[in-house]
Amino acid sequence: MRRMVALVVVAVLAVVASTAVRPGEPSGPDFGTDTTLDAGDAVGRTSAWYCPWVDAGAVRDSVIGLASEVPVEALVSLPSPFPNEAPDTLPLTLRALDAVDLDIGSVVRRGESPAIVEFDDGPAAAGAVVWSDAVVTGDRCVTSVPKQWHLTGGSTATGLFVELRLFNPFAELAKVDITALSEFGSEPLPEYEGFDVAGRSWATIDLTTTLPLRDVLSVLVSTSQGLVIPSLVLAGDTDEASWPGSGPATTWEFPVTAAGELVPYLTISNADDSPVSVVIDVYGPDGSIEEATTVEVQASTPIRIPLAEIAAPPFGVRLRSGGPVAATVEALPPVVDEESVPPEDEEGGEVRPPIEGVAGTVGVRSPAERWLVPATGSLEDSVATIWVLNTGSTSATVAVEPLGPTGLEPDKVVVEAGTVVAVDVESGDDIEGYRVVGSAPVSVAVSIVDARGVAFLSAVPVR
C-alpha cells in the first residue's frame, strides 16, 4: 500500500513539474524615443545643442546665438583640440524671452571650435553663424543624437567643394561609417568605414578630393560605437554654406530657398531600397502651386532640382514623398554670362552689387505655432529676413517678437494660406533673436545677407 501511495504521489508531482514552463526572458528596457521630434526641435526641458561648424581664428569669427522662452542657465563648452585638456566653458543666464549672442573669438581663437550649449530648462535653442571677409554661413544647432545621419545637398562639381565635419562631444570613442550617395548611386568609402573620432574631439573630411566632380553628393553617417554630430560644408569660390545632419521624413518644408540672384536648388536623397515618388509644392508671396512638379527619386541616388525652373523666386517649398527622404535647399551662384552687362538701378548710374555666395539649410518636418530664431543679430550691417511659410489651409496671424530687450512690440503679419512672407528684422538694439508665434502652424527660416555672403538658417520649432 505504501509503495503504491509513493508511486502515485511521485507520478502526480512529476506530471505537475513537467507541465511547468520556463518563464520568458525579460525583453530588455524600453526607454522609448520620441520619433515626432527632429534633431532641431526645442522642447520644454533641459537640452544640449551641438554646433559642429563653429570656427574662430585669425580669419574667421563665429557667434553662437542662444534664445529661450523661459529663464535658463546656459553653459557653452568649447572642447579643446588637445587630448585631456579641459574644455573652455562660459556660463550664461537668459531671462524669459531672451536671446544672447556669444562671440566665440572672445573666448578662444584656435580655428575650428565645435561647441556644446547646455540649457538647464527650455524651450531654448541655439544657432551659430560663422563669417569672414568672404564667408557668411550658419544654421541652427542640433539637439538630438541619432545613430544615423543624412547629409544631403553637397556637390563637388567645378567650383564647389564639400567637407564633412564630425564632432564627437561625448567621452566615448565613436566609430563612424560613411557612405556617399551621388548621381552614380551608392559609393563606398572603405577608408571611412570604422573611422575613429576620439571622444570630445572632431574630424574634418575633405570629400572633394575623395569624390571629385559629383554634381550631387549626399552622405550617410552612421556609428557602430559612440555618437557623432556631423555637418556638411558646401563651399563656392568665395562663400560657403553649412548645415547639420537630419533624419529622413516624408514631409519637408523650406520657407527660404533663395536670396538675390542666387539660384535655388532642392536636393533630395533617398537612402531606402526602393524608388520614392516626391511631390513638390511651391508657395510664393501671392499664392501657391500645388504639385508643381513630381519627381521619382531612385534608391541611393540623390537628385538636385533647380527650383528656378518651376517658379520665380522668392518662394517656399514643401516636399511630400511616398517614403522617408532627406532634403536640403541650396542657393548657388548663377552661371555668369561674361558678355552680359551688369544691371543699372532705376536712378541710373549706381550699380547695385549682386548678392554673391552660397547658402543652404535643412528643412523642417512639420509646421508649428511657436518658433525660436536665434543668432539673427550676429552680423552687423547685414540684412536678416525671417521667412514664414504657411502651407495650411487657413491664414495665420504671425507675431515676430524681438528677444532680448523688454518693451519692444512684436511685428504682426498675416500669412495667407499657401503663401510665404518675408519679414525683414532688425539686428540692433541688442536684439539677438526672435520668437515667432503664429495663430496657426507655420514654418520659419532665416536668411542673412550682406556683402560677404549669404546664409540660410532654419528656425527652431517649439514642440
Added chain:
Amino acid sequence: MSPEELPQASVVAAVLAGDPTSISTTIDAIRRQVYGPARILVVGGDRAGRRVAEGEHVEWTPTIGSVIDASGLDVSHLWIVRAGVVPRPDALLSLVREAERVGAGVAGSKVLDRQRPQHLLSVGLATDVFDVPFTGLDADERDQGQYDVVRDVAAVSGSSMLLRRDLATGLGGPDRSMAPTAAAVDLCQRARLRGARVVIVPSSEVLAPDVPTAGWREEASRLRAVSKVYGPATLAWVLPLALLGAIVESVLAPLAGRWTLWGHVKAWSWYLAHLPSTAAARRQARRGRLADDAELFRFQVTGPLGLKAIVSDVVALARRRMPGEERLSVEAIGRELRRPAVVTALLAVAFVLLATRAIWSEGLPAVGRSLPFPDPGGALRAYAGGWNPAGLGSVDPLPPLIGAIGVVERLVFGSRRLVEYVFVFVAYGFGLLGMARLLRTWSIRTVAAVLGGVVYVAGPLAQGVAATTSLGALFAIGILPWVLRTAWLRWPNATAGRVGRVATVAMLVGLVGVLEPLALAAPAVMVLAALVFLPFRATLRALALVVVGSVGGVLMLFPWLGRVDLGHYLTDGSFFWSTSPVVLVAAGVLVLAAVVGLPSSLAGVSGWGAVLAAASLAGARAVDLDVGLVVVAVALAVGSLGLGALIGAAVEGLLRVDEVVGWRRGVLALGLVGVTMLVAASMAPLLAGRAGLPGDRLHAALDFTVARPGDPTASRVLLVGDPAVIPGDSRPFRGSAYRVVSAPMPALWELDLGDPHSGDAALEDALSAIVDQDVLRGGEVLAQFGIRWIVVLAERGDTAQTEPWKTVLGRQLDLVPLGGGLRDATFANEAEAFRAVGSDGAPWSWKAGRYEGASIAGGRVVVAENPDPRWGPSPWKQVDWRNEVAADTGTVSFGVLPERRVQAWVAFGWFVFLAAVAFWGRRSA
C-alpha cells in the same frame, strides 16, 4: 638502614590540609617513616585543619610561609605533603638522600594511584610553554620500574615535594592563590630560575588519590605562573598565543563533546583580576634570578598540549562516530583502511575537500545572491540593531545569517575567508556526515549511507540549491539531516535526557532557521511526509519533537522575525530549476525500482525520499504560484535530502545480497542505472570546486574599481541591466533593473533591498532624468548618491538589455565609457562622487558598517545614506535626502536600535541556553 647511613638533614613535614578528613591518614604515614621528620605541621584548612592538628597532637600553621619562618637554621629541608597522600615508609629517606646526593633544591616523589597502587600518576612533569603539565604516561600505565632513575624534570607533583629550607625561604613557598598542580609547577620554575635543580626521585613513592587537574583555576594559575617567571620578550608572545589557544580550544572542544569556553573566560577573568598581585609576585620571583627563560625551555615539550589534547579527542570521537561496525584502533589501521566503509569515508572526506577547494583559495563567488561575507566587525553590529547598508541604506532588518556570520567571525579572529570556508565546509562536510548518520537510523550501512550523503550535498537537487545562489539554504543543508537524525533517535528513558533531546532539536532547528528562516519549517514538513512511509510511532514522536523544536527555535530568529515583511521574503526573486532529461529519467527509473524492488523497511525510506524529491521538483518549477527564490531553494534542499535517502536505500538494497533476491534483485539492478547516473551527476561540483555554486560574475565587472585612482570604498557603483545578473535584489526600471552597491565589491549584507525610502526615490528620479535626457550631465546628478561608476550587467550577448543603457548613458556629457577590455559596459563619473564627504571636501571611506575620514574640528560631513536621525555624531541634520553630522571624531556611525539589540542578545542567549541544556541532558542521560 643503620643510623650512620641516615642523612644528617633535619626535615620539617608540612601537611597541606586540602581535605581535612584525610589529614590523619597522611600524618600516620609520615609518622611511620624510617627517616622521621623533626616536626610535623598541618598547614591551612582553617578551623577543621586546626582541629585535626590538635587531635593528632601536631602543630598547625595557617600558611607555608609561617612554616618557613618558624623553621630554625637547624632545619635543612621542608617536606610538603598534600593531605590524603600516603608516603611509603622510606619515601622521605629517599628524597633526602637523593636530593643531597645530586644537590637538588627541589625533589619530588613518584606518585602512585592510591586506589590502584600499581598504576603510575606522576614521575615528574614536563610542561609546554604555557605550563600545561605533561606526565608522559599512558592512561593506566603500570609501574614496572621503567622510570626509576633520578633525573631533572620541569616540575614535580605537589603531592610530595622536598624543598631545601634556604630555597624555600627565598621562594616563599607555594603560591597560595594557585590551584595545586599549577602551584607545584610554579614553585619548581621559580626554584629553577634561582639556579636550583628540580629532580624526581622515583625511589621515593607516595600513594595519592587520582584527582583531575583540569579546571579553570588550574588554567588561571598557569597564566599567573608564566607571567611570574618568563622574561618580557617571552611573555610578549606567550600570552597572546595562550589567548589564541583558548579561543581555538573553545571552538574545537564542542566537537569533542566538551564546552570549555566559559572555563577559559573565567580563567582569563581571574587572571586579569589578579594582575596586580601577579606583578608583585613576578618581581619577587625574578629578583636575584640565576637562570633565564632558556633554562625553563629545556624541560618543556613543544606544541600546545591543551590544543593537542582537544584535537586528539576530536579525532578519537570522529573515529568512533564514523559509520562503521568497528571502531578504529592504531593496530588495526592497516586492516581497516582496506574496508569498504573506511575507503568510502575517506573518499567522502576527499570529495568534500575537493568540492569546496576554490572557496578556500578564492572565497565565495560573487554572483546572484552569493556575495562575499561582510568585513569583520560590522556584521554583528549591523544585525543587532545597526544600519542595513543595502542600497542607500535603511533600518530594515538583516537576515539572521548575517548575525551568525558575525558570531563566527568573532570566533575565528575576523578572517572573512575562513568564515566563508567554515560555512561552506559545514554545509558540505556536516551535510554529508549528517545524511550518512541519518540513514544509519534505518540500518543503512556505510557505503550506501555515504553515497546517499554525497548525492544529498552534491546531487542534481543540491546543485539546484547552489544554482539559486541562496547561501542560507545551501548552508542549511549541513544541519537539516542532523535535525531529523536527532528527532528519530531512540527516546531517552531519563527525564534529563528527554529535556536535552528537546533542547537539541530546538537548537538545531533554530540554527537551520538562522541560516535560512524558511528552512525552519522544513524538518516538520519532511517528518510529516514520513508518517505515511516510516514506522508510525517513532515518526509521530519525531514529528512532535520537530514541531516543538521549531517553536523553540523561532526565538533565535529575532530581531529579524519581528520586523521582516514575510510576504516580500517569500516572494522576492524567482528561479526555475531544470536539469538534464537524462538525470530526470534516471531518477524516475530509480524511484520505480527502489519503491517496487526494495524490502519493506527500505521501501518506506525510498518512498519517503522519492516523494520529497518529487515535491521539491514541483515546487522548484512552480512559477505560476509566484513563489520566491528562497522557497525554491529550500524546496530543493528538502528534495535533495529525499534524493539522498532514496539513493541510500537503493544502494543498501543492492548490498543485501541475502535478503534481496529473485525478481526484486532484478528490479533493483535496473535501479542501479539510476544510482550510477545520479552519483555521477553529483561529481559535477568537483570540477570547479565551488560547492556547486556558479562561477564568479561580479569580480570581472567590478575589480577595475580597485585599480582606479582614489579609495574605492568611498564610492558606490550603480548596476543596471538584467535583474537576473544584478546581485541580490534590484529595483525594476522600465523593463530593466538597477541598484547601487558598495565599491569595490558588495558584501552579503547588501543583498536585500527593502521598501524604497527618500534617497531611493531620489535615485529613481535621477535615473529617469538621465534616461529621458532631462539632464545632460547625469554624472553630476548621480554624484550625490556617491555613484562613481555605472556598470551595465547582462548575459553575454544580450544586447537588448545593454544597448539601450549604453545609448542613454553614452549621451551624458560627464559619463566616460571605460575601455580596457572590461567585460561589461562601464561608465565612470567625471564628477566627484563620494558616499560621505566632509565639509573640507575630503571623502570618507565606508569601512565595516561605518564611515571614517579625517576629523574636522567643528566641521560637518554629509552622508549619502537614507536619512535617519540616529546617524551621528550629533547634531544630525537632514540635507535633501541625506544626513549631515558632525565630523569632529573622524568616525560617522549609526546608533543602534536598542530594542533590536536586546532581541539579538535574547536570541543568542536562547541558543546558548538550548545548547547548554542539550549538553546537560546528553551528559545526564
